[in-house]
Amino acid sequence: MTSAVDTPADAARPAAPSGLVAVARAPGWVRYALLAVGLLVAFWLPNGLYPAVAVDILCWALFAVSVDLLLGFTGLMSFGHAAFWGTSAYVTGLVAIHAGLPFPAAVLAGALAAALLALPIGYLAVKRAGIYFAMVTLAFAQMVYYVANEWRSVTQGENGLQGVPRSFFGADLSDDYYFYYAILPIVLLGLLAAWRIVHSPFGRVLVGIRDNPARARALGYPVHRYKLTAFVLSGFLAGLGGGLFAVGHRFVSLDVLHWTTSGKAVIVVVLGGIGTLWGGVLGAALVVRLEDLLSFSGFEAIGLVTGGIFVLVVLLFRRGIWGSVAALALRWRRRS
């Protein structure tokens, strides 16, 4: 704590590209129109896509937003968020199977477990910044993966947790179409929570810490504690998504804890636009839909296509999809 971290030299670091400012400057009617369109699409989604794919999109949207909360608004790139997504998936699955609770209660238990896990991991990780923070989170996520792999009596190892029930006071949610509408309110609540965090006094401090940690400390803000709080909140949101994912698939495999899951979450956020919040939702929809399309077509190398798109977006549209569109709209508005 007393080492010379965040010395003033850090201040020279350029700010992360952000769409937040652009959206905040958009006139009220634009924002309400976007909200209305977003809600309409959310309510229509399982009618236009396979409902199972639509469910995955919702879960990944929460996951992406949780990663963006750190990456875009706190300046921390977690490369180990699968730990929270996956831990919640397992805890949700176990609670749903053994306690027979309604699925929202099981998901809440999973998300709380993820937040609890985020506390010690975050405590150690936030003392580092940049690539070191990413490496610490990755290392912890790998530890969680190996624990889950070895602890077969609980996790069933490579067989995975089978038969996670979708119990909800006797309602029949076995059809993915109805299950989608059952989880939509929970996902919207999660997204609303993320929006509130970003647009709170706390969120303003986070943006300050992201852009200039030394200055934030000079203003009297305990930077590590703020980062840790953001980390735990992010872990909770990732857990919310992971728990719903477990119930959605009725099955939890070790994949949920694999490092490629963490990587995919980062890719989704970068594609959608770092620091835009809604860009993550958009990125989740595109990546999940694309992967489904490719696997349906029998194409083998899915990663090649998503990876190629990722490279293109990073090279050509540094702000991601949402960020680029927001920047374009802003420029167009200034000109007219």
Added chain:
Amino acid sequence: MAGQALLSARGLTRDFRGFRAVDRVDLDVAPETVHALVGPNGAGKTTLFNLLTGFLPPTAGRIELAGRDVTGLPPERVARLGVARSFQITSLFPQLSAREHVQLALQSPSGLGWRFWRSAKLMHRYRERADELLAMVGLGELAEAPAEALAYGRKRALELAIALALDPKVLLLDEPTAGMGLEDVDRTVDLIARVRQGRTVVMVEHNMSVVGRLADTVTVLQAGKVLVEGPYEQVRADERVITAYLGATDAAH
């Protein structure tokens, strides 16, 4: 006299890998004075600043604020106890507006910053005070401008407004006129002369005319050590200082 000093250091030392940047410095800053730290490049002025504000832990020595030991406290604690600083290299939040900067500073002691479940509009409660401070440093018209859009002199003024927003016991200014044109220097000197009323200011400054116009006490550092300390006129006339530092500047006059 140490008992009367608001901010004092005893035997303050800082090593960097065998290089001693600050060497057993004793410093006493009397309340409601302007205390200037001068010295050639590499004399340890900015390191001393970083030690006094907790950004660097000292290798040895002790720092007291109003009689309280603050040695080794992290910068956010030192700031809370009433030591506000500016940075030599302008250090702002590029995407936040001038007003948001001051509001963040005003909000800092209140704990409002933890309210992640409340609207950021709550910060408007500091708006009036923020606009007062901005007007005071001449940024009244630019409250809405993002910091990255401000000209250099304006950024320095915003730095000062943020530091003042913390209502500090001691204001530490690291080269407040660095890189400024003559006009901005004059404006900044006037500004500091105004805000020093009832406050204690410690400033690192290269520009000796600025030091002469503002400082009550001057400490000259050389190679990490205190060379001379005293009132400006006395220090200026001191032969050791002339050889070490002032000679070149005086010759240029």
